[in-house]
Amino acid sequence: MGKFRQAIDNADLKEIKCKNRRFTLSIKRENPTLVSIDKFFCNCSWEELFPSSMLMAASTACSDHCPLLLADATTPRRRAQFKFESFxxxxxxxxxxxxxxxxxxxxxxxxxxxxxxxxxxxxxxxxxxxxxxxxxxxxxxxxxxxxxxxxxxxxxxxxxxxxxxxxxxxxxxxxxxxxxxxxxxxxxxxxxxxxxxxxxxxxxxxxxxxxxxxxxFIHSLQTSNGIATSHEDKAAAIFEHFNSVLGSKGAHPRTIDWSQLQLPTITGGGLDNPFSEDEVWKAFYQFYCMAGDDLVALNSTLVVLIPKKDGATIVSDF
Structure with missing residues (x-):
């Protein structure tokens, strides 16, 4: 136990106190045995990144131990979604x-x-x-x-x-x-x-x-202004990145000489014929149906961030 305490001191760790319980183990008897044997530790750098974190104890529902829940108290509420249950x-x-x-x-x-x-x-x-x-x-x-x-x-x-x-x-x-x-x-x-x-x-x-x-879950993002950990700061960093990338045209130092590929040509297929008014209206109606009778939905975009490498820290890593 002395070596363990010395290791905690050498690592400059501090205990995160539980807010609603003093003991984490209770053996159910008429005269119960109450012990605090489960601990959470963190360093100062972690505490500065997550200042609003909170440690709470749940009930001893199916065990003598009570689960300890460490979470950010400022986490935004999720909108309720339909989920099919397998049973x-x-x-x-x-x-x-x-x-x-x-x-x-x-x-x-x-x-x-x-x-x-x-x-x-x-x-x-x-x-x-x-x-x-x-x-x-x-x-x-x-x-x-x-x-x-x-x-x-x-x-x-x-x-x-x-x-x-x-x-x-x-x-x-x-x-x-x-x-x-x-x-x-x-x-x-x-x-x-x-x-x-x-x-x-x-x-x-x-x-x-x-x-x-x-x-x-994206815990944090590295930005030019520091590390974004809150939901609002991460959303702002993601929006700023994709707003500058999507729809912008960059300079291309190299191009492809299609004549060197010797691709076959198609003649007389009518691919370059002008579109008729009836074809334009049919294409417009298909887009209208795909949008669910709402043309505004065609301009809406849902961006899903998938990490391209392990340890992704900046928006371009997704």
Missing amino acids: WPRFPRFHETVDHAWNRLVHNACAFKRLSIKMARTTRDLKIWSSSLFSDAKLQFHIAIEIILRLDVAQESRNLSTPEFNLWGLFKKRLLGLAAIEHARKRQASRLTWLKLGDAGTKFFHAKIHSRRRKN
Whole structure:
């Protein structure tokens, strides 16, 4: 232990204190054993990059240990999106809901528009169907976690009464059934569909989920003004980069001499004939249908940043 403390001092590390708990391990007995054995450390440079980070403890839902959650308190809220759950087809009236939504008549001549309407109808009906089955289960799951957390906190300062201790045991058992649905969601989030039920608790399973989250999240970007860590600063840096790159014409020091390639020529094919007015209107109508009856959508662009190399730090690395 002395060497460990010396190593912490030599590395100039400091502990990140938990905001809502004093102990991280509680062995459930009438007279519980409370120990603080889980710690988070950081250096001054990391603390300057993430000044609003916060360490919170969750409930001891399915273990004697309480998970520690380290996150940025200023993280922007994500807009709710529809996500298909892999366990839905095993529940009643799933296939009937999809058939009813998909086979309803759509009055539109454009194939792209019909497909968009069918997908939107199916999404809306599945949301209504799933909320009637799983919304209450999810609410019960979070209520059980919150009650267990409050009992954990109360146990640190006093012994639980007999009704409180029995309530704690009841919610622990109830939570196992509710966690089965959450387990299926996490299994789908890991993208490891070949895992069996007993493999879900392995370190590889959880490492795969965390790896995907870290891979999809851009923690920071190196800019000319420093390091951007907040959502607003990163969005501004990305917009400034692509605004200067897209649509701009750069100088080309070299070109291609097409005559040296000796490509075959096509004569008499009518490729250079002028377009007729009917052809122009047909092309315009196809673009109009592809845009979903909204021409403004043709000028909108969705940029997805994919790292081109490991350790990408600047916008041009994506």
